[in-house]
Structures are given as structure tokens and as C-alpha cells.
Amino acid sequence: MFLSRFRVNTARPGARRLLSSPQAMHAAVMSSFPHILPSDSPRPDAPRVLWRLDQRARAEVLLYVVSPDRPDLTHLVEQAGWPAVAGPENPGWQTRPYAPLLDRLAVGDRWAFRLTANPVHTVRRKEGEPRKLTAHLTPVHQMRWLVDEERQKRLGFRVCEKPADRRLLPDGTTHHKQPHPGDRYELAVQDTRSLAFDKSRDSDGRRGKSVTVVTVTFEGRLEVTDPAALRRTLTQGIGRARAYGCGLLTLAPLAQPTHARP
16 A cells, blocks of 8 residues: 655646546546556455545645555656656655555554545435435534444544543533534544536436545644554545545554653
């Protein structure tokens, strides 16, 4: 597995085209692997290509890619990078092996994390109707989606809880006695976006189905509970809409240790 980082040159028309279309960005990312055909579908249990856009400032957009094979992002440099400064020692992006990080994961380790996901649930509006997939729209419901006990167990981590003296609500609950994950956990929603686009035209040239995806970027701290499950999460992604920049979880060392090891 490999982790790559590419800085997007937002002043270029090609970059603006890619940033405005998750379909175009997905196609550009997948074109970085010449042996993968557009008709290929990853096996459900196999590592897959994941990507995510992080916008830190108006003109600072970074593309992260996790992939089973080393990518060649030359075409992205030509469309949306800085080809004039690219060279043999600086191709225009950075790629490093992911195995050292995956191999060092251990139960009890704590990491800072960032994740862009598509939190959804199913609802039934009328009796007798089939349940319909619907996005969570409020930060409280989006955070509850991530800290769901069964989901965290399946993903191989748990989001760290804040110490009692850093909580604002008594017992971590609202005045309606509802748990408030933003007060209880080391977790924040940094960004929410609604992406609306049409899928690619079909073979008859007709416009594809309209798609709306709500993406949420979480930041926080987690503790490893199941290293094997977390490795699977890091290489296969979380949740739906992984073709549209969702599901990629990245870890970073904590700046300051928050607990003493026994």
C-alpha cells in the first residue's frame, strides 16, 4: 500500500474543473493506475484506491490518495499542478509506503485522525413504504453516526472521550438528557458539503441519473481497539460514496500524549 499527497494548483482551469466535479476527480485519480481498467470493480474485501481533498485555505488544496500500487500522477501535474518545476527529483507529488504505519498499529495506541465520510441512515416516511437512504444533516447526528458502538467496533477503533473537566454539559447530555457527542468525545465536524451532479451519460447519450452526496469531514482523536480491523479500515475505507472522495481515514501522531502507558 502507498500514501500519496498532491498539491492542487487552484489557479489553473484544469484544477478548477477537477475540484468542481467529484466524478472528474475520481476518473483522474483512477487514471494514475494504468493497469486498472475503467470497467474493473474492486473486490469487496480487497484494498482499494481511496482519495480525499483537504482544503486548508482558499488556495491550499491537497489531494490524498491511498492505493495498493504506486501511482503515476504525471497527468495530474500537467492538468492541475506545477509542471514547470517538476523534475526527476521532484515529480510534483510525494508517495511513501503505507506498510510501516500499518505494521506499527497496536491496541491502546492513540492517534489524531481526519476522515471525510458520507454519513447516511435509512428512514420510512409512510407506513408500508420501503426504507429510503437519507443523509444525516446536523453535526450532532453526523457525530453519532461515527461514534456508534457497533460501527466503531467494526472499524477497529474508538473515538477518545474528553476528560470530565473539559466537558460543558452535566454528564455529557443536553437538557433533554440526550447524549451530545461533541461535548463527550474528542471529535469535531470541520466541514459539511452537499455535492450535486449527474452521473456519466449512458451508452445512448442520455444524461445520467442525478446524484446528491452530503460529505462530512471529521477531526479528532482515536484509540486503537483492533489493529487488524483498523488496517482494513485504512485500506478499504469507511461508508458509502468512496468513488466521490469519501471514506479515506488518515492518522497522525498526537502532538502531546494524553495518557500515561501502564
